[in-house]
Amino acid sequence: MAEHEDDEAESGTIVDPRRLHEAARIAEALIFASAGLVSQSYIAERLPRGVDVLHVMRELKGLYAGRGVNLIQIDDSWAFRTAPDLSFVIRTDETEVRKLSRAALEVLSIIAYHQPVTRAEIEDIRGVQTSKGTLDVLMEAGWVRFRGRRRSPGRPVTFGTTRDFLDHFGLEELRDLPGLDELKGAGLLSGRIPSNFQVPLPLGEDEIADDEDPITALDLEELGLLTPGGKADE
């Protein structure tokens, strides 16, 4: 294909309207059918050949803007969602989102704003040890994931947010996090504490010291794996 032709294809001007309409119908049907997010590449694979997926999506998005159901983009994926201003009609007594603990929510936003972030960094920001189960709950909710490992001594694992996180909080991309630019501007996301401020964190309960004793029958009782002497199961 010649280069100038490429350019034209990209701008989407040479697409015949009938094919464009057909492509839009397909994309629409695919996304509409799904409750979850549909990736743009997935849609692209199923469009008639030679149709620019971005062009189609832009067209569709415009079509649904202002309607009761909107087409929204999340990262590199698409979904139909009801318009936020109509929540009052749709919400029923039964609709309730799971409530997160204050701590879990704080950890979630630290991960969202600072990602990729290690557990030590999260603890540094909060000034407390992350209690057992907090990260667990966030991962189970599908909002937080292991991202990779920091290329630093010890190669600590880093955490980040997922597409479901964006979807859940109505964010198109991470850049839409509320107040992100201001926080960046204020240097609050740099992750680096200006000077050498170091308050030692005491050894937490999760930590197993090298010289710690192996588990005992008493520990097993605490874990609920053994019933305490003679007592019946609760």
Add this chain to the structure above:
Amino acid sequence: MAEHEDDEAESGTIVDPRRLHEAARIAEALIFASAGLVSQSYIAERLPRGVDVLHVMRELKGLYAGRGVNLIQIDDSWAFRTAPDLSFVIRTDETEVRKLSRAALEVLSIIAYHQPVTRAEIEDIRGVQTSKGTLDVLMEAGWVRFRGRRRSPGRPVTFGTTRDFLDHFGLEELRDLPGLDELKGAGLLSGRIPSNFQVPLPLGEDEIADDEDPITALDLEELGLLTPGGKADE
């Protein structure tokens, strides 16, 4: 668009286009979000006062006619359905995505962490017999492969994970699998574990262990014989 016609006069209301649009948005969102058919009376109750539901539905139906998603009426209820002529995009593939069973997840994770690992070793770690089906499922999913043979009596086959495995689980390399500390930190492992408890660092994909021979074509032929019909998993 909508004039105050005699049409409306019969229901005794004068519809202003803005209100009609708003009513259509509500109806649209209600039907979209509902898990079942939505009765017309249910919609009518939620429309702004004085708006004729029949009028709204007729308008909406017309709007979606010819699109990738149609508004259809069944008795006195409404639903959205993808256009029948697009069924080929929606249903090209009938395989249902199934959740991996608990047993399969366990075996897969053992293979990931302990690779190269023999079947006997997997069973030793799990403490139960592994059914042939479990390994088959993992091989079929393309996540597990034969890696080689252990240089020990019987030359048992060793298993490892594949590139697809890394892709599916969003890992760049096997070394990104969280280790003991990270599993603990994320609340997946409780702090109260024996001090000699270890999570192995998996051997890279292409590395061959010292006591391992690479697998050959001849081996592959024999493999059917090597995995005798196992007992049912726990």
Add this chain to the structure above:
Amino acid sequence: MTGGKSPKKGRGADAPMDDLWQDDAEGRGLSEESLVVDLAGFEGPLDLLLHLARTQKVDLTRISVLALTEQYLAFIDRARKIRIELAADYLVMAAWLAYLKSRLLIPKQAKDDGPTGEEMAASLAFRLKRLEAMRDAAGKLVNRNRLGRDIFVRGMPEHIPTERRSAFEASLYDLLSAYASMRQRHAVTQVTIERRSVWSLADAREILQLLFGEFDGDWTALDHFMLRYLTDPAERTTAIASAFAATLELVREGRLELRQDGAFQPIYLRKGPKPQGEDDGGTERG
């Protein structure tokens, strides 16, 4: 759509998340006096410091770190006076703040490599600002239009072909939690087995039967017999208990006789009326 649901029920279901975000009002609006009594509402020293800083009622960028330090130290003192048990990190912070205070008050020495009091104070202020910023962000985040509360997905999804090529679905979280819980389960089981350095009744009986040959009709103390087989004192109790139980069984079968002169006196054994050695089929391992 069946009437209002009880809020209590909802909370019960979220048991691990019981500590609701909404606790803000109750937890933070405390007077300083009640702070002393209810330290439980705070998540560590930094949280407490942030709360104290807010009571200065100024922009965080203009708080007086010195005043804050004094407030914190006074608070800790009060807590100790009424013998509230303070977690170690509160005390660590107190020590650090006491150091900071001395840095701020004493003019800088010429030969001093450490950070100046001002630098330390600035860092503390930064940390407080950062924590507060994250709290605000969390508040904004949670009040956004949320899926399932304000925004809804297609209620009647249709099947679209799988995006992934594999026919199976599992997340990294599924995988890791399966691995961790399986290993943990197993680790605990192993430990249980390891701990069982206990003489079973069968063991004891076997040993007693081996010893039959040494009985010569005289009364012999049970302890005496067991001791020669037990070098490890830790096992002595369990061995004697099991051996005694096994002895009772052998007495019942008529293979042994048993005598004890009084409570806590030694227990003596001797051969019973029945011949030993040949198993007459009636032997059951208990």
